[in-house]
Amino acid sequence: MILTPFEEMLGQDESTEIELFRIDAFPGHPFQVRLDEDMEKLIESIGQSGVIVPVILRKKQDGRYETIAGHRRCAACRQLGMDRVPAVIREMSEEEAVLCMIDSNIQRTCILPSEKAKAYRMKMEALSRQGNRKEADAFPTTSRQPVGKWKKETAEQIGTDAGDSGRQVQRYLRLNYLLPELLKLVDEKKLAFLSGVELSWLSAEQQEELFRYLQENPHGISRKQAGQLRQSAETEGLSPERIEQILSGTRPKKQKRLDKKENPAVYPEKSDSGRSTGFRKLADEIRTYFPKGCSDEDIWEILRQLLEKWKSGEVELSQETAGRT
Numbered sequence: 001m002i003l004t005p006f007e008e009m010l011g012q013d014e015s016t017e018i019e020l021f022r023i024d025a026f027p028g029h030p031f032q033v034r035l036d037e038d039m040e041k042l043i044e045s046i047g048q049s050g051v052i053v054p055v056i057l058r059k060k061q062d063g064r065y066e067t068i069a070g071h072r073r074c075a076a077c078r079q080l081g082m083d084r085v086p087a088v089i090r091e092m093s094e095e096e097a098v099l100c101m102i103d104s105n106i107q108r109t110c111i112l113p114s115e116k117a118k119a120y121r122m123k124m125e126a127l128s129r130q131g132n133r134k135e136a137d138a139f140p141t142t143s144r145q146p147v148g149k150w151k152k153e154t155a156e157q158i159g160t161d162a163g164d165s166g167r168q169v170q171r172y173l174r175l176n177y178l179l180p181e182l183l184k185l186v187d188e189k190k191l192a193f194l195s196g197v198e199l200s201w202l203s204a205e206q207q208e209e210l211f212r213y214l215q216e217n218p219h220g221i222s223r224k225q226a227g228q229l230r231q232s233a234e235t236e237g238l239s240p241e242r243i244e245q246i247l248s249g250t251r252p253k254k255q256k257r258l259d260k261k262e263n264p265a266v267y268p269e270k271s272d273s274g275r276s277t278g279f280r281k282l283a284d285e286i287r288t289y290f291p292k293g294c295s296d297e298d299i300w301e302i303l304r305q306l307l308e309k310w311k312s313g314e315v316e317l318s319q320e321t322a323g324r325t
Contacts, residue, residue: 014088015054015086015087015088016086016087016088016089017084017085017086017087018057018065018084018085018086018087018089019083019084020074020077020078020082020083020084020085022063022064022065023055023057023064023065023066023067023074023085023087024060024064024065024066024067025066025067025071026066026067026068026071026097026101027066028118028122029067029071029101030102030115030116030118030119030122031071031105031108031111031115031119032112032115033071033072033075036110038110039072039075039076042072042073042076043076043079043080046073046076046077046080047080051073051077051085051086053070053073054070054085054086054087054088055067055068055069055070055073055074055085055086055087055088056068056069056070056087056088056090056100056104057070057087057088057089057090058089058090058091058092058097059089059091065087065089066097067101068090068092068097068100068101068104069100069101069104069105070085070087071105073085093130094126094129095126095127095129095130096130098122098123098125098126099123099126099127099130102119102122102123102126103161105119106119106161106162107161107162112187113172113175113183113186113187113193113196114175114183114184114186114187116162116172117172117173117174117175117176117183118176120158120159120169120172120173121173121176123158124154124155124158124173127154127157127158128154153166155167155169155170155173156169171193171194171197174197174200174201175196175197175200176200177200177201178196178199178200178207179204179207179208179211181211182196182199182207182210182211183196185214189291190220191220191221192221192222192223192295192298193298194223194226194298194301195221195222195223195225195226195295195298196226198223198226198227198229198230199221199226199229199230201230201233201234202229202230202233202238203233206233206238209238209239209240209243210229210238210243212240213240213243213244213247217244217247217248219247219248220295221247221295222295222296222297222298223295223297223298223301224295224297225246225247225295228246229243229246232246286299286303287299290302
């Protein structure tokens with residue numbers, strides 16, 4: 001089991017056995033406890049070896065306990081019919097409890113975009129209340145700023161433990177303004193992450209109108225189309241007719257040729273040397289790494305970000321891979 005820094009530090013404190021029926025979940029806990037493959041492995045591990053790392057609890061005023069870290073371990077123990085769980089009891093302020101809870105869960109391998117969006121929002125608000133940063137500005141609903149007005153330094157601080165850049169943290173924060181039904185589509189990979197970020201700038205009424213259209217006309221939304229919807233919403237309004245025009249309208253051939261120049265890795269130009277076939281095979285192979293329905297624009301944006309990280313040295317190739325280049 002890989003431990004987070006908080007679990008490594010707090011797991012060294014003296015632990016005690018606490019009855020599971022006295023333990024409550026953390027209010028507004030953003031991370032779901034799913035009965036997936038990882039959870040089944042955890043249940044099997046605890047069944048064989050017990051709880052190796054104590055859960056972290058905070059005592060409440062009513063004498064019960066609040067889970068700070070260890071929601072999945074508590075759930076696994078309940079699945080196994082156990083009555084008690086080893087725990088470390090800590091005295092924490094509300095803000096300290098939020099920060100500890102987020103940091104002890106954010107490094108999970110499988111986190112939904114909606115979970116990370118809510119977690120980042122909770123941590124941002126806790127830092128603001130704690131006085132580590134000035135109170136964050138509220139998100140305007142019609143601003144043309146790319147992702148919002150959260151302080152850049154705070155966003156970078158929040159993303160450090162999860163391996164996200166400050167820019168990416170800001171994108172996740174925007175998802176909190178997405179209609180729950182649309183956010184669910186992002187979680188299910190039916191709506192691309194970056195498209196969801198763009199659509200989060202639509203008003204609640206406009207998002208509801210868009211979702212009604214998608215229910216009647218299932219349709220993928222590329223990042224470019226999401227940008228067009230956002231621009232239309234801010235300039236001329238977003239009627240059902242305009243939504244249909246943007247999502248169902250055909251683009252002129254001239255525009256398609258322009259897109260090929262903008263996204264050469266996805267739309268390689270034909271060449272007399274025969275390299276076009278090779279590029280097309282490469283594009284087909286790249287697409288196998290993305291879910292069905294993922295647009296060419298979103299694929300190219302993800303590739304561009306990865307290439308920028310590689311160029312800046314944030315991502316290194318293995319020796320075996322580098323030897324083939």
